[in-house]
Amino acid sequence: MGSHGIRDQVAIVGMGCTNFGELWDKGLDDLIVDAAKETFGSAGVTKDDVDAYWIGTAQSGMSGITLARPLQLQGKPVTRVENYCTTGSEALRAAAYAVASGAYDMAMAVGAEKVKDSGFQGLNANNPPGDGTARTLTAAAMFSMVAPAYCAKYGVDDEQMTDVLATISAKNHYNGARNPRAQFRREVSKATICASPRVAGRLGVFDCAGVADGAAAAIVVRAADAHRYTDKPIYIKALSFAAGSGSGLIDPGYDYTHFPECEMAARDAYAQAGITDPRHQLAFAEVHDCFTPTELVLMEDLGFAERGTAWKEVLAGAFALDGELPVNPDGGLKSFGHPVGASGLRMFFECWLQLRGEATPERQLHSDRTVALTHNLGGYPGEMVSFVSVVGSEPG
Amino acid sequence: MRGIVSAAGYVPYRRLARAQIAAFLGSGGGQGERAVASHDEDTTTMGTEAARLALRSAPGAVPDALWFATASPAYLDKTNATAIHAALRLPGEVPAFDFGGALRSATGALSAALGGGGCLLVVSADQRDGLPTSSDESAGGDAGAALLVGDNGPGGPVLAEHLGSGWATDEFTDRWRQPGDQRSRVWEERFGETRYLPLGREAWARALKSTGLGAGDVDRVAVTGMHPRAVKALTAKLGLAEGALADDLSATVGQAGCAHPLLVLASVLEDEARGQAEGELGPGRTVALVHLADGADVTVLGTTPALAGWRPARRVTDQVAAGAELPYGRYLSWRGMLTLEPPRRPEPQRVSSSAAWRSGEWKFGFVGSRDRSSGAVHLPPARVAMTGGAFDEMEPLALAGNLGTVVTFTVDRMAYSPSPPIVFAVVDFDAGGRFPVELTDVDADAVAIGDRVEMTFRRLFTADGIHDYFWKARPVRGAGDPASIGRGS
Numbered sequence: 001m002g003s004h005g006i007r008d009q010v011a012i013v014g015m016g017c018t019n020f021g022e023l024w025d026k027g028l029d030d031l032i033v034d035a036a037k038e039t040f041g042s043a044g045v046t047k048d049d050v051d052a053y054w055i056g057t058a059q060s061g062m063s064g065i066t067l068a069r070p071l072q073l074q075g076k077p078v079t080r081v082e083n084y085c086t087t088g089s090e091a092l093r094a095a096a097y098a099v100a101s102g103a104y105d106m107a108m109a110v111g112a113e114k115v116k117d118s119g120f121q122g123l124n125a126n127n128p129p130g131d132g133t134a135r136t137l138t139a140a141a142m143f144s145m146v147a148p149a150y151c152a153k154y155g156v157d158d159e160q161m162t163d164v165l166a167t168i169s170a171k172n173h174y175n176g177a178r179n180p181r182a183q184f185r186r187e188v189s190k191a192t193i194c195a196s197p198r199v200a201g202r203l204g205v206f207d208c209a210g211v212a213d214g215a216a217a218a219i220v221v222r223a224a225d226a227h228r229y230t231d232k233p234i235y236i237k238a239l240s241f242a243a244g245s246g247s248g249l250i251d252p253g254y255d256y257t258h259f260p261e262c263e264m265a266a267r268d269a270y271a272q273a274g275i276t277d278p279r280h281q282l283a284f285a286e287v288h289d290c291f292t293p294t295e296l297v298l299m300e301d302l303g304f305a306e307r308g309t310a311w312k313e314v315l316a317g318a319f320a321l322d323g324e325l326p327v328n329p330d331g332g333l334k335s336f337g338h339p340v341g342a343s344g345l346r347m348f349f350e351c352w353l354q355l356r357g358e359a360t361p362e363r364q365l366h367s368d369r370t371v372a373l374t375h376n377l378g379g380y381p382g383e384m385v386s387f388v389s390v391v392g393s394e395p396g
Numbered sequence: 397m398r399g400i401v402s403a404a405g406y407v408p409y410r411r412l413a414r415a416q417i418a419a420f421l422g423s424g425g426g427q428g429e430r431a432v433a434s435h436d437e438d439t440t441t442m443g444t445e446a447a448r449l450a451l452r453s454a455p456g457a458v459p460d461a462l463w464f465a466t467a468s469p470a471y472l473d474k475t476n477a478t479a480i481h482a483a484l485r486l487p488g489e490v491p492a493f494d495f496g497g498a499l500r501s502a503t504g505a506l507s508a509a510l511g512g513g514g515c516l517l518v519v520s521a522d523q524r525d526g527l528p529t530s531s532d533e534s535a536g537g538d539a540g541a542a543l544l545v546g547d548n549g550p551g552g553p554v555l556a557e558h559l560g561s562g563w564a565t566d567e568f569t570d571r572w573r574q575p576g577d578q579r580s581r582v583w584e585e586r587f588g589e590t591r592y593l594p595l596g597r598e599a600w601a602r603a604l605k606s607t608g609l610g611a612g613d614v615d616r617v618a619v620t621g622m623h624p625r626a627v628k629a630l631t632a633k634l635g636l637a638e639g640a641l642a643d644d645l646s647a648t649v650g651q652a653g654c655a656h657p658l659l660v661l662a663s664v665l666e667d668e669a670r671g672q673a674e675g676e677l678g679p680g681r682t683v684a685l686v687h688l689a690d691g692a693d694v695t696v697l698g699t700t701p702a703l704a705g706w707r708p709a710r711r712v713t714d715q716v717a718a719g720a721e722l723p724y725g726r727y728l729s730w731r732g733m734l735t736l737e738p739p740r741r742p743e744p745q746r747v748s749s750s751a752a753w754r755s756g757e758w759k760f761g762f763v764g765s766r767d768r769s770s771g772a773v774h775l776p777p778a779r780v781a782m783t784g785g786a787f788d789e790m791e792p793l794a795l796a797g798n799l800g801t802v803v804t805f806t807v808d809r810m811a812y813s814p815s816p817p818i819v820f821a822v823v824d825f826d827a828g829g830r831f832p833v834e835l836t837d838v839d840a841d842a843v844a845i846g847d848r849v850e851m852t853f854r855r856l857f858t859a860d861g862i863h864d865y866f867w868k869a870r871p872v873r874g875a876g877d878p879a880s881i882g883r884g885s
Contacts, residue, residue: 121740122810131755132747132856132864133776135832137820141808145822148845149804201806247782250775252830256804256822382832 005272006100008395010236012218013229014043017349020214020337021183028060028114029070035215036071036110043219043229047071050219051104053078056091056111057341059126067110084378087111088216089344089387093239096220105221112215113339122211123340139290140208142380144201146293149256154308164311165292166190169206171320172289172328176335178362183210183337207292212337216345223395232356237371237390238272240265248382261386262301262377273390278303279325283369284354286347288377289332302375321363329354329363344387347374355393370394397548398510399557399697402454403662405712406446406540407649408433409837410722414534420724424529430650432722433523433538435730435815436836436854439466440476442540443521444483444853450542451484452709457544457551460514462492465501467654468523470863472575479865480519482760483853499622500689502654506543507693510558515546522653525578525731532580535624537650541658553702556665556683562602564595565691571622585625592626592688593633599692600634607696611635615681618642618660621688622651630688648716657687663712672704679703718873730815741812746860762851762867764829765790773829799872800825802847807840814857823849823869837870848872
């Protein structure tokens, strides 16, 4: 038994991503077709060349028909996957493993979400019938409990924490302003961020991910075949996934200052990829900044900073676009937007662009490091699923 | 000897200062305060809270039946007493019945209990509404009460022996309400007064005759009813000894309709108990309850020496003192008189009847599970342990009566709530276990890490006409003995 990974066995040879945003003029099918069309073009293949499909959507559709119908796929194996906000990553994980297994030569993962047709603010879960005792709290409220816990544990005062969270938000807005596909393409000052209306706890509007529609997709093949489709394939070094048992919610030992599921997924991913010093080996990281305190804690969970020090690193600019380890160079969930099923693949899309040197010049990183990380989570502190991948531009 | 074995009142936390009504609308209101059920309370939950308190101060008692009387039932057709029964975790062989929907129903249940056999838990609650500026709005109140009626025995000693009763009944229309109406209507006051006065005097005379006492022998008398003019006039005609009249709580709680006579009786017994315990009052005192509703019901009780040793779980007086003011605008919105803009979030789905039934012990009883091998507490109950991973090694753990401490908390301004924002806390229980739970009876800016909380039975929301009952936590306030864990409480 063991988690062995599929290091360098599978490569991404084509990707696409729609603009994210309040796309009132686009339905789910449009989003899927747009992302898929760009991806087929990127890999230079047709829909018939792809042997198997996975569609990740949290709640915009049921079954593989959600993808098969808009793309008119005839008799292909098409599977819908859902795993909270890690849904898009999960679709790619399934496609990559299917190719690595030898079952298929070429597989495609599509992630898509039409969020803005609900008529409500924020994200809304469609829950199965229940006994009426489940929490009805928003994700913002659950994650808002992280900041005071972190402050208490590490002696950070309120004013410092306000500055730390505003720095994270401002950084992601700065990056998003340099990304033509992002939902929010405007730099926002820390003063504006701090003055925004409160949503939950100390979190204001600018502490929360953008609520957006969007889709993204990737085509994967065996690494050995990759150069048939592109000169610059992106190699999958690690795909790791950890589902918590939900015990953090009811375990008096849990203190809301870390996400064990993320630590576990990171540890496994680093082992698969042979990463020993992520802070100094990764070119950049795309992380799940659903709320600003989430990104803060992730810097420690992913090993980018020692426990209790990430807040200082944030203030020192370590994770800024020109910092030692840029985090969310595409603007992250905060600024790029968060169409649930698409977000995980959107993170890969930034890796695809950056590692191939195809990001817009204003945000293109120039690093001699060739590997990058994506981190995608779903759920809440105490009850979470977490995904970590490592990808790189060089095999071996 | 048969009589009252335990008693408790439940006064909700919020108060409407009557002066606020005229300040807001230019008329109506008056002096003093009325108790206001929270947006998450109804007669079933208030009755449950009263019953929990009554059982907590009679730890040995196991009711043979639960009777619930209210004039503002949460459901028609469906029995409301069964939800109380479930929250108290009474065994299935104990029947639970609703007693009518009239202002006379609770005293009727009390009469039947005193005249019957076995240990009977008589619960009542009422929520009194009226149109803005009406006297019903300002004079009404929301409260619950519970009396445990039984014989001297293992369930506990009789605190107040039933000495006698008297009734008078007449058909006349003084106050009425159609099912579904939120407001009551009343006939000209003078007519009711002329009916209630002779009826009250007749019942009073019959009760005294049945006990062989004279009016001046009665040490403590409470007179209640939703016709204040008649109550006042009758009180003057009863021939009471100086100082015998008990506070009817109308200045502090308001007239809680059907439940009010039981609430006042509980309060009187608590005063007698304190008086005995402090040596100011002796046993063998006579206490009478007079209630005017479509006639008159008089119950005469004699206090016993056991009263000195009785420890009420939470006195009505203490609950009255622990209240906090509610702005009139919020009161109107809670009562459905003023509709506020809701958060732009979906409203909750209706509760699944079958799912709710399956998890009844959890949902109504707040019973989790504890893993025998690791001791890990699971809320809600689980089959596989989070520590050690043992399968099906769980034992039930009832935590409704346990206290907890706020570990961390947040205020959710976006989630759906009948009264936003939601204040939500992670609570660690003294007996072990953690549960993230909504707080109630709090102001968002008054919560702090380390606050002590207790569990309270509430109605979370209503969808498709189905009420969602579950537990919330609220700050421990006032005197009493909140730490004791009584059966079913």
